[in-house]
Amino acid sequence: VIMEEVDEDLKKCQPVEDFVGVADFCATEDNQLSFTTGDRLRVHDRTSPEWWWAELYGLFGYVPSSYVRPCIDEEDVDDAWQDEEYFGSYGSLKLHLEMLSDKPRTETYREVVLSNRHCLEGRVVMDLGCGTGIISLFCARLAEPAAVYAVEASPMADQTRELVTRNGCQSVVSVFKGRVEELALPGKVDVLVSEWMGNCLLFEFMVESVLLARDRWLKEGGMMWPSSAALSLVPCQAEEEYRRKIVFWEKPYGLDFSCLKSLAQKEFFSKPKFSHEMKPEDCLSAPCDVLTLDMHSLQIPDLEKLKGEFCFRVEKSGTFHGFAAWFSVQFQSLDEVGPTLELNTGPHHPLTHWKQTLLMLDSPVFLHQGDSLSGMILLHRNPVWRRHMTLSLHWTIRSTQDSEACKTGQKSFPMWR
Numbered sequence: 001v002i003m004e005e006v007d008e009d010l011k012k013c014q015p016v017e018d019f020v021g022v023a024d025f026c027a028t029e030d031n032q033l034s035f036t037t038g039d040r041l042r043v044h045d046r047t048s049p050e051w052w053w054a055e056l057y058g059l060f061g062y063v064p065s066s067y068v069r070p071c072i073d074e075e076d077v078d079d080a081w082q083d084e085e086y087f088g089s090y091g092s093l094k095l096h097l098e099m100l101s102d103k104p105r106t107e108t109y110r111e112v113v114l115s116n117r118h119c120l121e122g123r124v125v126m127d128l129g130c131g132t133g134i135i136s137l138f139c140a141r142l143a144e145p146a147a148v149y150a151v152e153a154s155p156m157a158d159q160t161r162e163l164v165t166r167n168g169c170q171s172v173v174s175v176f177k178g179r180v181e182e183l184a185l186p187g188k189v190d191v192l193v194s195e196w197m198g199n200c201l202l203f204e205f206m207v208e209s210v211l212l213a214r215d216r217w218l219k220e221g222g223m224m225w226p227s228s229a230a231l232s233l234v235p236c237q238a239e240e241e242y243r244r245k246i247v248f249w250e251k252p253y254g255l256d257f258s259c260l261k262s263l264a265q266k267e268f269f270s271k272p273k274f275s276h277e278m279k280p281e282d283c284l285s286a287p288c289d290v291l292t293l294d295m296h297s298l299q300i301p302d303l304e305k306l307k308g309e310f311c312f313r314v315e316k317s318g319t320f321h322g323f324a325a326w327f328s329v330q331f332q333s334l335d336e337v338g339p340t341l342e343l344n345t346g347p348h349h350p351l352t353h354w355k356q357t358l359l360m361l362d363s364p365v366f367l368h369q370g371d372s373l374s375g376m377i378l379l380h381r382n383p384v385w386r387r388h389m390t391l392s393l394h395w396t397i398r399s400t401q402d403s404e405a406c407k408t409g410q411k412s413f414p415m416w417r
């Protein structure tokens, strides 16, 4: 048998292998695949010693073999939740100050407790991820629950115990330090309240811990607060962002840096931009809820892949630079007749610390009033890095100007791996 044939056969049957990026790689050709350090790539074919045909989040392309290393499974799996870094970040005051300073967020939770104070009497509440304990203190000070279990995994829990005592709530509020997944609580609860929402609603995937706590500790017929959540989307213009990040390179200080524009676009627009403050007038159409989650029935496996559809009608002509995403959460009243309260983090509501998330297209498209933009969104949770996901968008633009012309587009935004 001629050696080449053996090589060919070996190549054909060579197994698909996982590799990890050891450095950032920015594609310079269309058939190449960009990735960042730590990305888990699936190598389908070692086409040549230097270039391998690989896949990342469903996108295929050539990657330089020197930029990847074999993925040693055990080392990657146990760091999947990045708990060291995650709970460490909540151990300092920075994030808690940001959340407590967010008045729309904090006052909504206070209003929920206040407007349900009668029904809360004699009930048992769990505050999951209590942080400094603000929601637990609202419960103890504004209502008369039988007990509040304040659960917090970060070192902040030690401070929270002190805050509970200093505010005279120690007879009602008990602080449990640890991950809710590992804690034994005194008993089941009537209400499970938590402020778990991350950017684009699900990033950090604390929601998995909330659902697990629900299944383990919420009484039959108990209340989840928030009781439901929605992810909203809108096509928008982002003139300022586009000018600062892309147009800038055309003539800085009279020099021609325009050959850097494609690099800039890959570097700045490949991932979502968190904490982007939109103006209402940036919306090109009315927003729409692309995902709605019922927190009483949602199941943990549902979180792996969530899909939504959208159809926007362009209300005013403008440049479609990208999509903006945000979330809202609703709080059902404990007695059927009370009002459902809502915290909405969209551009038509008071600004919160989340602001909005901007998903920039590779190239802007001018849209005319009356055009329609329809498509689907897919939130694909990262199978390895459990607090991460990829947000993929597919869309079709149908113009009223010339009916048969329609443009389609698609883009995937890793958040972050």
Ligand SMILES: NC(=[NH2+])NCCC[C@H]1O[C@@H](n2cnc3c(N)ncnc32)[C@H](O)[C@@H]1O
Binding pocket: 087, 090, 128, 129, 130, 131, 151, 152, 153, 154, 156, 178, 179, 180, 181, 195, 196, 197, 198, 199, 204, 206, 209
């Ligand atoms: N809205 C957010 N994006 N983050 C705000 C809530 C996050 C708080 O919940 C805590 N936390 C998160 N997960 C857990 C868990 N499984 N068990 C206990 N505390 C947790 C975390 O330490 C932090 O104090």
